[in-house]
Structure formats: structure tokens, C-alpha cells
Amino acid sequence: MKIIVCVKQVPDTNEVRIDPEKGTLIRDGVPSILNHDDANALEEVLRIKDQYPDTHVTVLTMGPPQAKEMLTDCLAMGADEAILLSDRALGGSDTWATSNALAAGIKRIGDYDLIFAGRQAIDGDTAQVGPQIAEKLELPQVTYVKEFQLNDREVTVKRALENGYELIKLQLPCLLTAIKELNKPRYMSVPGIYKACTQEITVWNAEDIKVDLSTVGLKASPTNVYRSFTPAPKGKGITVEGETAKEMVSNLVGSLREKHII
Amino acid sequence: MNSEYKDIWVFTEQRNGKLMNVALELLGEGYRLSREIGDSKVCAVLVGNKVDTLVNELYAYGADKVYLIQDELLQNYTTDGYTKVITDAIREYKPEIVLFGATHIGRDLAPRIAARLDTGLTADCTRLDVKVSNYIDYLDKYTTSNTANLDRNSEDKNLKQTRPAFGGNLMATIICPNNRPQMSTVRPGVMQKREKNTCATGELVTVAHKLSKDDIYITVVEQVNEVKELVSLTDAKIICSGGRGLGDASGFELIKKLADKVGGVVGASRAAVDSGWIDQSHQVGQTGTTVKPNIYFACGISGAIQHLAGMQTSDIIIAINKDPEAPIFEVADYALIGDLHKIIPEIIAQWDEN
Ligand SMILES: Cc1cc2nc3c(=O)[nH]c(=O)nc-3n(C[C@H](O)[C@H](O)[C@H](O)COP(=O)(O)OP(=O)(O)OC[C@H]3O[C@@H](n4cnc5c(N)ncnc54)[C@H](O)[C@@H]3O)c2cc1C
Ligand SMILES: Cc1cc2nc3c(=O)[nH]c(=O)nc-3n(C[C@H](O)[C@H](O)[C@H](O)COP(=O)(O)OP(=O)(O)OC[C@H]3O[C@@H](n4cnc5c(N)ncnc54)[C@H](O)[C@@H]3O)c2cc1C
Numbered sequence: 001m002k003i004i005v006c007v008k009q010v011p012d013t014n015e016v017r018i019d020p021e022k023g024t025l026i027r028d029g030v031p032s033i034l035n036h037d038d039a040n041a042l043e044e045v046l047r048i049k050d051q052y053p054d055t056h057v058t059v060l061t062m063g064p065p066q067a068k069e070m071l072t073d074c075l076a077m078g079a080d081e082a083i084l085l086s087d088r089a090l091g092g093s094d095t096w097a098t099s100n101a102l103a104a105g106i107k108r109i110g111d112y113d114l115i116f117a118g119r120q121a122i123d124g125d126t127a128q129v130g131p132q133i134a135e136k137l138e139l140p141q142v143t144y145v146k147e148f149q150l151n152d153r154e155v156t157v158k159r160a161l162e163n164g165y166e167l168i169k170l171q172l173p174c175l176l177t178a179i180k181e182l183n184k185p186r187y188m189s190v191p192g193i194y195k196a197c198t199q200e201i202t203v204w205n206a207e208d209i210k211v212d213l214s215t216v217g218l219k220a221s222p223t224n225v226y227r228s229f230t231p232a233p234k235g236k237g238i239t240v241e242g243e244t245a246k247e248m249v250s251n252l253v254g255s256l257r258e259k260h261i262i
Numbered sequence: 263m264n265s266e267y268k269d270i271w272v273f274t275e276q277r278n279g280k281l282m283n284v285a286l287e288l289l290g291e292g293y294r295l296s297r298e299i300g301d302s303k304v305c306a307v308l309v310g311n312k313v314d315t316l317v318n319e320l321y322a323y324g325a326d327k328v329y330l331i332q333d334e335l336l337q338n339y340t341t342d343g344y345t346k347v348i349t350d351a352i353r354e355y356k357p358e359i360v361l362f363g364a365t366h367i368g369r370d371l372a373p374r375i376a377a378r379l380d381t382g383l384t385a386d387c388t389r390l391d392v393k394v395s396n397y398i399d400y401l402d403k404y405t406t407s408n409t410a411n412l413d414r415n416s417e418d419k420n421l422k423q424t425r426p427a428f429g430g431n432l433m434a435t436i437i438c439p440n441n442r443p444q445m446s447t448v449r450p451g452v453m454q455k456r457e458k459n460t461c462a463t464g465e466l467v468t469v470a471h472k473l474s475k476d477d478i479y480i481t482v483v484e485q486v487n488e489v490k491e492l493v494s495l496t497d498a499k500i501i502c503s504g505g506r507g508l509g510d511a512s513g514f515e516l517i518k519k520l521a522d523k524v525g526g527v528v529g530a531s532r533a534a535v536d537s538g539w540i541d542q543s544h545q546v547g548q549t550g551t552t553v554k555p556n557i558y559f560a561c562g563i564s565g566a567i568q569h570l571a572g573m574q575t576s577d578i579i580i581a582i583n584k585d586p587e588a589p590i591f592e593v594a595d596y597a598l599i600g601d602l603h604k605i606i607p608e609i610i611a612q613w614d615e616n
Contacts, residue, residue: 013429025432095373096382125427126385128373131341135377140479141341143370156483161366164487166338170480222382222441226422228434229407237579237595248598249608252580253615255596261557261578262524262613 001055003045004106005079006117006133007038009063009070013122018230034070037118039185041178044148045116046078046186056080058109062090062101068201075196076188083109087205092218095124099132104211105204106137114155115175119144127177134175142168146181267442270296271329271357273348274306274320275367276313277339278485283496284363284450286323291390291453292361293324298392299419302358303327307351309344311337321464324456329355331469338482339367345374347471352379354469357443359421361390364447372447382438384423384446388552391422397435400424405433420444430548430571451496451552452575495544495551500526500559503546503573506533507562507583507602514540516606517561523610529553529573531563547572561602565590582606 009032017026034042042059049055059074061067062085071082085105093101106115115137120127127143134141146165147158153172158165160179188196206213214220240255242248256262270292274285285306292304303326308316310332317328331347352360352375360375362368364386376383391397394416401407421444424435438444495501502521504513514528521528529551530544546553548568558576563569565581565588573579574593581594582602591597598605 011428013431016428016431018428018431025428094382095385096377096380099377123428124385125425125429126373126383127369128376128383128385131370131373132377135345135374141370141374142480144366159366161485164485166485167483168480169483174479222380223384223436223438226435226437227401227407228432229401229405230431231405231426231433231574236592237597239591239597239599245600245604245608246612248600249605249612252596252598253609253612256578 001048001052001114002058002112003048003055003114003116004058004060004109004112005038005042005045005074006102006115006129007042007059007061007070007074008035008118008121009033009061009067010035010121010123024228032066032070034073035118035121036180037120037178039118040180040182041116041118041176042074042077042079043183043185044178045114047183048150049078058083058112060102060105060109061085062093062098062105065203071201072196072199073188075199076192077186078189078192081202082199083202083204085204085209089206089213089217092221093216094221094223095126095128095132096223097216097221099129099136100215101206101209101211102129103133103136104209106133108204108209113172115139115173117175117177119177119179130175130177137175139173139175140170141175141177142170143177144179145176146179148176148182267356267358268301269303269305269327269355269357270299270359270361271305271307271352271443272325273360273362273368273371274308274316274325275363275365276308276310276316277367279310279313279316281316281319282363282365282450283455284365284368284448286455287450287453288361288363288448289320289324290456291448292359293456294454295359295390295392295421296326298396299358305329305357307331307348309336309347311335317466318460318463321462322458322460324462325464327465327467329467329469331471333471333473335473335475335478338485339371340478340480340482341370341374342478342480343473344371345378346477347469347473349375349378350471351469352443360443360445362445362447364449368447372445376445379443381441381443381445382436384425384436384438387423387425387446387448388452389424390446390448391424392419394418397422421446426548426571430567449552451554495527495529495546495553498527498553498555500524500557501529501546501553501555501573501576502526502559502561503529503531503563504534504540504561505531505563505569506537507564508534508539509562511537511539513562516603519610520559520561520606523613524557524559526555526557526559529558531566531569560590560594561606563590564588565593
């Protein structure tokens, strides 16, 4: 069985700082990590491999050359092969263009039974790339997967809804997107790290994947960032005075009544 | 090419024959935008099996027109079935804008449709504008963005779709200038429903479709509602939220008493949820529910950006925290600096007093 996992390198958004003047990201010194949901996607696939050792797991990313570090981490977790799509022509892609490039990369890989992605990347936060790859490859999809089972060629999953779940069956090949409830990702193993350090990462450019250049990159993207900025803090209100809790609350309730809020 | 495209469509999601709240919110927003554009209608797209009973409700919440797509094969939501019938309808009727609620279903469906139509899609919007002047007013009031280079009288009628990214640290306005329709998913709980008008009527268009069994590749075996204590944070007028500052799970008993007294619903920070003190369905914030009550009590909540992202547009924010430097005080209308275990019982005692 051949499985492809789409993984994205993202800045740790807990550490992100914004330049309030320009409304842009200050990336300097911000650590890059494997996107959380993608770690869940990879974990689920590695569990299939634990069960069926002849499974071949390829991790695929589109990004700048630095994304190799994250791919090495994926190899150290247990992936068999890593591929980086990297080309200036792919830069600035929106989700439509990103999925065109990734679908072209997957077509170049050619042979696959299952594609797993994360539901959502913590930087762009759109959750659109998974379904859009599925559309480009004409594959059935299930998003928000929180439980997964494979029985021969039949996949049974639980798809999370806001107030419960749906139990869904479908056949391979298909594309699934993982959420954090699916599993707990494993750590890299020491032999895994050792193996990964010496392992070659395949790098493909736009020509290698034969992607139509009018469907990728900033210019081809249907959406543009018109402006970016930071939300202004809502004006500070009043500090309620009072020596004791009782006095403070009396002043609060008084003011709320006066303003007819209660 | 763009002028062929007209009207605003709202995917009015229903589950088991009941309209989702966000569908009604989007009709309200679509109504507002269509009047901003002028010569434009707000249209509901209603998909399902035997759902025509919902049409009047859609008119009542502002729909000028309803496109009804019904079939037995559309009984359950499937990506394949819904994508096909909605994409075909968009190709035929050419709406200028299509809005979806950013629910688990909306976020599964909208990207698939946008990809099939080769158009852009903006995710999880919290604000939409057509007129540049309204957009400038918004930026001036709520953001740090410098608007000097924008022209109030501009003819630009592209949909300006504003959304949080990078975990709420950054806001971006996205446009889709050269492709139609312009598509967005919109976060539930953010837009305003219209007042229900049961006398309103509109135009019904029954859409013929070509869906067959062979188009659907997945089988929905069952749909399970996990029984959870029902919390409707989105509709609540008053919310009493507790955070890690409560100290332990028993702190939520105090919050519950406060909520009962003031007629509110219990909310929580993620730290409180992660500590296992309360169910995730109570979580307010970027990865929880976005709320906009008349009064929001934040008790023992520090005010992390991800929490603020879900509650800072509340009308009145009352924050109780023992740390005078807590960031929650930056957005609070009323700051009570002190121990919540002393202050909350006082509020309960004094709320109804004269
Ligand atoms: C502030 C800001 C706002 C934006 N808003 C929009 C918008 O509203 N609409 C839009 O179309 N574009 C938008 N973009 C562009 C978008 O972020 C990029 O296209 C990005 O490359 C992919 O989107 P995402 O990060 O949201 O991924 P998601 O769609 O959230 O990712 C889902 C999954 O797809 C896979 N995946 C995503 N990217 C890659 C990759 N490069 N390599 C391998 N796998 C991947 C991963 O498995 C991931 O978990 C925005 C960009 C910025 C900076
Ligand atoms: C991707 C991402 C998404 C997230 N999404 C969300 C989200 O949706 N919602 C959310 O809430 N968080 C979210 N978070 C987490 C967020 O960053 C914070 O960690 C969280 O909000 C902190 O919760 P808290 O304020 O309860 O706890 P803390 O930050 O620990 O604050 C506790 C506060 O209680 C005060 N306090 C302590 N004792 C008392 C007392 N006796 N009386 C009065 N005050 C007292 C303290 O001074 C302190 O300010 C997210 C984080 C990430 C990375």
C-alpha cells in the first residue's frame, strides 16, 4: 500500500510577533514546526505501517528550501521518503494555486492508495488545501477525521461535527484530513533520527512536476491579500474603585444601573 | 465578464430539517451587502430532501429569492452530492457572491466548489464590506491600519473579506478581483440576523439537477449526536466565563451560581477546558465559540489573544482578575482588580438589590 501525507512547515504562532505599523509578520527568530494536524495525519499513517510493514509512506511539502528540516523530522518519525516542491514560481500561491502545485506533485509520484492531510494549517488557517487537492485529483474526501479504520480497501471513519459525528464508509483511493482528536503523534526515535540524517530528500521544481505555470504562484492566484493589519485593542474602560469587594461590586452594579445596562 | 454575475447567494445549511443559526446570520449579512451594492438580491440556496417547509422561514429572515434543490440523494450531506448540485446551479445562475457558514460542513463543501469553479475562496471571515467608505470606517474604528491611501469615493465594488490568520495575531483583508463568483466562509456568531418578519415573501426557484447515485462515493452510515449539556453560547445575552484563575473544577460551581443569578450561560477559557474542569463545548475563543453577548464576565481569565479573538466585540466586558497587568483589562469596560472568590459572591448578593 502506498500512502502520501501532505505536511506543511509553519511558524509557531505562539511566538509570532506582528509589526503593527506595516501589519506584517516578524519571522526572524520564530521557530518553524511541523503543522499540528499534519503530525496527526502522519501518525495515523505510521500506525497503518506498524500493522502492515510493506506500506510505503511518502511525505510531501511545498515550501522554501528550509522546509527540508521538517521533512527530516518526518523521516525520523518513520516516513520512508520525503519530497520537497520548491521553486520561486510557486511562491505566493493562495490555496487554489497551492493545491494545483501539490496535485501536480502527487501526479508525478503517480502511484498511491491513500492521501492524508491535516485539516488546517496554523498560519494560513484556511482548511482549504486538503479538499482542493482532492478536487484536482477527482478523489472522494472526508475532512475532520477523528477515528480511522482500514479493512482491505474499505475505509471507515468518524467525521467530527460540532455536536457529534458521522460514521462514513468509502473506498480507496481517497483523501482524508486529520484533526487532533485522531491520535497522539509519536516522538522521533533515536534510530529514526540516525537514519533520517543520512537520508536524501528529493527536491522537485515546477518543471519536474510539469505544472502549468499559469495555475501557480502569486500572479495566478484568484485571491490577493488586499491589506493586513492588527486588531486595535478595544478602548480601555474604567477600573472599578473600592476598598473592599463589597464596595467595588456596589460601585459596579450602581454604574450598570445608571447606564441602563441592567 | 464580471458584469454577467449578479446577486448574493447564501448557502442556508440545514441539518435534519432545521436551519443552522449561521444560515440566518448570513441572510442578514447578505441582505445588508445586497443593499450596499444596489440592484442586487440576497438569495438562499436550500439543499436537502423534503426541505421545502423551510422556505418561508428563509423569506422571514430576509431572503428575496430561494433556490431550492431537493432530492432523496441529498437526504444526508455528502461532499460529492452537494458540490455537484451547487456548482451546477452557480454555473447556470451566475451569482456575484456566494457565502457559506464556516461550519464543519461549510468548510468541507466551499473549498471543493471553489476549486471546481476555479475561483477564489476566503476562509472564516469575520467582516465583509463592499463600499470602500464603510471599509475605511471599520479600519479606523477597530484596527491600527492607516487608511490615508484609500479613497472614500472609490467605485471599487469588490468584496473585501476580512479574516483572522496566524492564530488571531494578524488580520487580513482578501479580495478576489478577477474571478467570479467571489466566495467566502463566514464564522458563526459574528454576523447579525434580521428581525424575523413572518409576513415576508419572496420568489421560489426550483432548480432542476442531474445528480445520480453514481456521483456519490461515500456512504453515511449514521449520524450521532453526542449528548452534551446544551450550551448555546452564540445566542446568549449574558455569558459568565471562568479561566485557570478559578483554581480548580469547583470554581465552576461559583460561576454557575453567578450565571443563574444574572441569567447567563457558562463559558470558559481553553486553559480551564484543558485542565478538565469543564467540557470543550463551553470554550470561548479562536478555537472555541465566537460570542457577542450584551454582557461578558471574564473571571480569572488572563486575556490571551486567542481568547480575546472570540469575545472582544461583546457590548460590555466585565473582568475580574487579581493581576492589575492582566491583558484582559485592555479590553474590559469594567475592571475589578481583586480575588474572584470574594468578588463573585458579592455580585451574586447585590445583583437584584436596590
Ligand atoms: C494572512 C493570510 C491570509 C490568507 N487567507 C487566504 C484565504 O482566505 N484564501 C486563500 O485561498 N488563501 C489565503 N492565504 C494563502 C494561504 O495561506 C496559502 O495558500 C497557504 O499556502 C495554504 O493555505 P493554509 O496555510 O491555509 O493551509 P490549509 O488549507 O489550512 O492546510 C490544510 C492542510 O493542507 C496541507 N497543506 C497546506 N499547505 C501545504 C503545503 N505548502 N505543502 C504541503 N501540504 C500543505 C497540510 O496537510 C495542511 O494541514 C492567506 C495567506 C495569508 C498570509
Ligand atoms: C492555536 C491556539 C488556539 C487557542 N484557542 C483558544 C481559545 O479558543 N480560547 C481560549 O480561551 N484560549 C485559547 N488558547 C489558549 C490561550 O493562549 C491561553 O493559554 C488561555 O486563554 C489562557 O487561559 P486563562 O486565561 O484561563 O489562563 P491563564 O492565562 O493562566 O490566566 C489565569 C488568570 O487568572 C488570574 N487569577 C488567578 N487567581 C485568581 C483569583 N483568585 N482571582 C482573580 N484572578 C485570578 C491570573 O492573574 C491570570 O490572569 C489558544 C492557544 C493556541 C496556541
